[in-house]
Amino acid sequence: MPTEEKFSYFTGLDIGTTSVRCVVGELGGDAQLPNIIAFSESPNSGMRKGNIAHVEEVAQAVIGVVNEAERVSGREIKAATINVNGSHVQGMNSKGVIAISSPNREISVDDRMRVEEAATIVQLPANKDIIQVFAKNYRLDGQDNIKDPVGMHGVRLEVDTHILLASSPALKSLDQVLQKAELAASHHTVTSLAAAEAVLDRKQKESGVAVIDIGAATTNLIVIEDGEVEHIAVYARVAPEHKLRVVRAWKDRGAIVAMTGDGVNDAPSLVAADLGVAMGKIGTEVAKEAADIILLDDNFGSIVSAVEEGRSIYKTIKKVILYLFSTGLGEVLVIVGALLIGFPLPLLAAQIIWLNFVTDGFLDVALAMEPKEEGLLSGRFERPKKYLVDRLMAGRMIVMALPMMLGTLLLFSQYVEGDMTKAWTISLTTLAVFQWFNAWNCRSDRESVFRTNPLSNLYLVGATGIVITLQLFAVYHPLLQGILNTTPLSLNEWLVIVPIASSVLLVEEIRKFFHRRRMVRKEQAALAPAKSAFAPL
Numbered sequence: 001m002p003t004e005e006k007f008s009y010f011t012g013l014d015i016g017t018t019s020v021r022c023v024v025g026e027l028g029g030d031a032q033l034p035n036i037i038a039f040s041e042s043p044n045s046g047m048r049k050g051n052i053a054h055v056e057e058v059a060q061a062v063i064g065v066v067n068e069a070e071r072v073s074g075r076e077i078k079a080a081t082i083n084v085n086g087s088h089v090q091g092m093n094s095k096g097v098i099a100i101s102s103p104n105r106e107i108s109v110d111d112r113m114r115v116e117e118a119a120t121i122v123q124l125p126a127n128k129d130i131i132q133v134f135a136k137n138y139r140l141d142g143q144d145n146i147k148d149p150v151g152m153h154g155v156r157l158e159v160d161t162h163i164l165l166a167s168s169p170a171l172k173s174l175d176q177v178l179q180k181a182e183l184a185a186s187h188h189t190v191t192s193l194a195a196a197e198a199v200l201d202r203k204q205k206e207s208g209v210a211v212i213d214i215g216a217a218t219t220n221l222i223v224i225e226d227g228e229v230e231h232i233a234v235y236a237r238v239a240p241e242h243k244l245r246v247v248r249a250w251k252d253r254g255a256i257v258a259m260t261g262d263g264v265n266d267a268p269s270l271v272a273a274d275l276g277v278a279m280g281k282i283g284t285e286v287a288k289e290a291a292d293i294i295l296l297d298d299n300f301g302s303i304v305s306a307v308e309e310g311r312s313i314y315k316t317i318k319k320v321i322l323y324l325f326s327t328g329l330g331e332v333l334v335i336v337g338a339l340l341i342g343f344p345l346p347l348l349a350a351q352i353i354w355l356n357f358v359t360d361g362f363l364d365v366a367l368a369m370e371p372k373e374e375g376l377l378s379g380r381f382e383r384p385k386k387y388l389v390d391r392l393m394a395g396r397m398i399v400m401a402l403p404m405m406l407g408t409l410l411l412f413s414q415y416v417e418g419d420m421t422k423a424w425t426i427s428l429t430t431l432a433v434f435q436w437f438n439a440w441n442c443r444s445d446r447e448s449v450f451r452t453n454p455l456s457n458l459y460l461v462g463a464t465g466i467v468i469t470l471q472l473f474a475v476y477h478p479l480l481q482g483i484l485n486t487t488p489l490s491l492n493e494w495l496v497i498v499p500i501a502s503s504v505l506l507v508e509e510i511r512k513f514f515h516r517r518r519m520v521r522k523e524q525a526a527l528a529p530a531k532s533a534f535a536p537l
Contacts, residue, residue: 009037011069011080015058015177017047022065022080024073038073039299040065052173059180066181079184082174084131084166092165094119097158107140107149111157119161129171132164240265247272260300261287277303304377312372320364321388323442326397327360327435330404334431337405338412344420346412346427350484354474359432359467363439366463370443371456392445396511400441403507404434407500425475425486426493432471433501436464441508446516448509 014021024038042064046057066077096119100107116135124130138146140154149157178185247269250257258275261267262283267290270276278291281298288294295302331352338346408430415423439460440449454461474480476488
């Protein structure tokens with residue numbers, strides 16, 4: 001949580017069963033993610049089953065990690081976001097309702113706070129205090145599934161909430177620890193919530209996610225549906241079969257389950273989860289073999305970097321597949337189209353090999369070297385489908401292949417009645433130039449090629465230069481003329497081939513334009529609040 005100095009940095013304190021951790025992050029400019037400037041960890045022997053058993057021992061551990069974090073960060077730490085953990089943490093659902101004074105008045109932020117406060121006026125379990133309230137869903141005059149009622153009109157505002165409770169004695173013991181360490185609690189949170197906020201993006205939260213964190217004495221669970229906290233629970237002394245049942249139960253509900261573990265007993269659950277994460281330093285070999293990801297430094301921040309790298313690899317593979325399949329489809333359509341029309345084959349076997357192994361060979365390797373796209377960790381990234389070739393990619397292949405077929409057959413038809421060597425050279429060169437332009441098409445499925453920096457992938461620039469040079473050798477060098485059965489082309493013929501081949505760029509740019517408009521409308525519709533029946537027309 002932000003503290004002094006114009007909210008430029010924050011401090012988080014995690015008091016676990018076996019260790020205490022302190023992290024200091026700095027917020028700079030418009031960055032959404034903080035820059036971690038200090039991290040410290042110390043053993044903790046004052047906890048039992050996630051609860052404070054010896055205040056003095058815990059306080060000494062806290063003082064040690066805070067002093068180390070201050071030394072590394074160069075900042076004085078007076079307040080921190082405190083992790084509340086242990087078997088005493090539990091959640092409950094509640095409802096709140098208030099009346100709005102006038103249907104003509106817009107609902108304000110104060111009204112939203114009042115209805116959330118009304119949801120906390122409930123009979124709490126004995127010795128429990130509220131530490132956090134999550135609004136799941138608002139209703140206005142019976143209209144359901146409202147994300148934010150502010151600015152709407154109505155007379156009856158309701159809210160469904162999930163309330164996080166903690167033991168009053170446990171919170172008092174925590175306050176004693178903080179007093180001895182001369183710290184103030186700027187905010188309380190739980191392990192599962194902190195982990196979810198760190199590693200999940202907006203779309204993952206909306207699709208339904210269950211995050212499970214297995215600690216030394218407790219297992220933390222958070223369930224997020226439709227972008228809101230649905231359930232938080234802490235399980236104490238969970239046996240291996242119980243962990244497995246928890247994972248399977250949430251998967252049966254359609255949730256995406258990620259879990260961390262380090263012991264032999266965690267292996268079945270790591271295998272069953274959609275994403276199993278094992279600790280590299282303290283984890284057992286069995287846990288590492290069962291996991292999908294191994295944290296070599298035992299740092300949960302590495303999960304974010306791994307997710308970004310994985311998404312970049314996934315996108316790059318799709319780009320290379322799109323290029324190869326679209327150019328291959330274009331060649332197939334040219335040959336099939338010529339046979340249907342009654343033309344002789346527009347390409348010889350040696351020329352097809354030249355296109356697939358020489359022209360494609362350099363360009364697809366260069367596409368594999370594409371730098372990471374922006375926004376890979378934002379809500380714009382869609383969950384991978386079952387097949388790499390999805391509907392969008394298949395549509396793009398057709399959009400790219402059709403101009404290749406039409407343009408090549410159009411030019412081939414102008415020479416087929418005369419010199420066949422010239423006609424074959426025209427077909428080969430036209431398809432080669434189509435592929436040059438198409439490689440740049442495949443860099444993004446959304447952004448225009450004219451808005452991307454061409455120098456961001458120097459490998460593609462170099463590969464394009466190489467294949468142009470090789471194509472000139474194929475057309476003008478006597479040795480390659482004999483192998484590929486080509487003949488020299490005039491400047492006028494090049495001036496016809498290049499504009500026609502560039503049509504693949506134009507067609508894809510038109511598709512990208514409408515695709516961007518459609519995506520913007522979808523994003524705006526997802527962010528816009530639903531309108532009330534009482535809203536003025």
